[in-house]
Amino acid sequence: MNILAVVSGGDAPGINAALFHLSRLVESNDDVLYGASGGFLGLLNEQIVELSPTLLMPTIGSGGSYLPSSREPVLNGVSRRAKIKSILEKYAIDGIVLFGGDGTMRHVLPIVSVMAVPCIGIPTTIDNDVPGTDETLGFDSACNYAISAIDGILATAHGLPGRGFAVETLGGRSGILALQIARAVGAHAVLLPEYDFDEQWLVDRLRQALDKFQHALLVYGEGIASSRTLIDTLHSNHHLRLRDTRLGHAQRGSRPSYRDRWLANEMMDLVYQAFADGIQYGVVVIHDGRLRLSETDIAHLPPKMPDRNRYERINDLHSS
Numbered sequence: 001m002n003i004l005a006v007v008s009g010g011d012a013p014g015i016n017a018a019l020f021h022l023s024r025l026v027e028s029n030d031d032v033l034y035g036a037s038g039g040f041l042g043l044l045n046e047q048i049v050e051l052s053p054t055l056l057m058p059t060i061g062s063g064g065s066y067l068p069s070s071r072e073p074v075l076n077g078v079s080r081r082a083k084i085k086s087i088l089e090k091y092a093i094d095g096i097v098l099f100g101g102d103g104t105m106r107h108v109l110p111i112v113s114v115m116a117v118p119c120i121g122i123p124t125t126i127d128n129d130v131p132g133t134d135e136t137l138g139f140d141s142a143c144n145y146a147i148s149a150i151d152g153i154l155a156t157a158h159g160l161p162g163r164g165f166a167v168e169t170l171g172g173r174s175g176i177l178a179l180q181i182a183r184a185v186g187a188h189a190v191l192l193p194e195y196d197f198d199e200q201w202l203v204d205r206l207r208q209a210l211d212k213f214q215h216a217l218l219v220y221g222e223g224i225a226s227s228r229t230l231i232d233t234l235h236s237n238h239h240l241r242l243r244d245t246r247l248g249h250a251q252r253g254s255r256p257s258y259r260d261r262w263l264a265n266e267m268m269d270l271v272y273q274a275f276a277d278g279i280q281y282g283v284v285v286i287h288d289g290r291l292r293l294s295e296t297d298i299a300h301l302p303p304k305m306p307d308r309n310r311y312e313r314i315n316d317l318h319s320s
Contacts, residue, residue: 001031001275004093005051007069008039008100008108012124012138012252014260015099016059016066022097022268023053034091039070040108044080046087060261063141063253065099075111085115093117095275097268101125101136105283106299113281120271120293121283126252129174131301132294133285137263138256142170143181145254146247150185153245154217161214164206166231166242170251171221178221179306182314188216190314191230192306193223203238205315218242266291 003026005019019035026033033051036043051066059066074080088096096112096119098104105121112119123130126142146169153165171177175192182190188209191197202218209216220227234240256264267284270293274282282293312318 001026001029001094002034002092003031003272003275004034004036004043004048004088004091004096005067006036006039006043006096006098007065007067007124008098008104009069009071010101010125010252011063011065011069012099012101012126012136013063013141013254013256014137014264015124016056016062016064017256017261018099018122018137018264018268019051019066020053020056020060021265022272023051023056025268025272027053034093035067038068039072040074040084041070041072042068043084043087044074048087048091061255063255075108081111081115085117088115088117095120097122097271099124099137101127102130102304105130109281109283110297110299118275118278118280120274120279120281122267122271123283123285126177127171127174128176128180129172129304130298131304132283132296132298134288135263135286137260137267138252139177140259140263141254141257142177142251143184144257145251146177146181147184149245149247150181150217150219153243154185154215157215157217162210164210164216164218164240164242166218166220166244168220168222168227168244168246170247170249171223173223174304175221175223175306175311176304178219179311179314182219183310185217185219187219187314188213189218190311191218191220191224192311193221193225194306195308195311199233199237203234203240206240206242216242222246263291 037047123136126138128139169178206216231244
């Protein structure tokens with residue numbers, strides 16, 4: 001059996017651990033694991049490499065992806081899809097394991113599935129915004145990275161009281177990552193792209209925290225409309241100074257946590273067994289802590305939203 005691994009879109013912690021475990025499964029069964037270097041663009045250009053446990057072992061604890069990714073929309077044209085199909089036939093590919101986020105799982109997977117090659121999708125993004133699954137590969141690592149950074153900020157806050165702090169997380173247009181981080185660190189306020197907020201309410205909320213706790217902590221997602229001007233606006237319009245920290249892409253490239261390494265192993269067990277059983281299409285999902293293979297096309301599912309009740313509890317909006 002020849003399996004091809006493709007990483008599409010953004011990288012996330014845990015991909016390398018998954019590739020390593022899959023390579024061990026493949027090798028122990030005398031199969032072959034290939035990787036497309038550069039996502040679907042690399043596949044289109046026939047940039048195919050053979051992957052082995054020896055090659056991948058040093059990458060297990062690293063963030064990012066040993067296989068470079070790509071965001072190029074190369075699957076839109078009929079001629080390009082035909083060329084990719086011919087390359088898959090040339091390498092006698094029996095199954096594709098596809099790592100990617102919301103866009104990949106929604107749009108790329110259905111296209112690949114009609115190329116007459118079995119394809120299993122692995123929801124892989126720190127944003128955790130893929131519908132149909134409770135958790136995505138990389139999400140836990142990104143949360144842990146942020147929590148560690150914020151713990152350091154809070155140590156300074158306690159040691160030097162009377163100051164306000166703000167932390168911007170990644171997450172794109174989704175606020176799920178920011179919400180879960182804010183909940184874990186005891187933030188006094190959290191701002192998400194999905195929910196509007198009143199500027200004066202935010203100022204009052206943070207000043208109340210300063211009075212009560214001698215520090216204030218705001219966590220906000222990078223996708224909020226005012227992410228680039230918020231801190232300056234609060235300072236210039238309300239004389240509220242916040243020390244701002246932007247976690248940036250270090251959050252996405254962080255070391256994979258124990259949980260993400262465990263998920264990577266469990267996911268690859270499911271993938272390999274699915275190919276061995278002749279399953280043509282599926283997405284590995286997590287529900288109530290249990291992994292399973294879903295053969296439902298998630299392209300028609302509604303967008304995944306942050307928990308509104310948690311958002312309101314953190315911001316103490318229930319009492320307003």
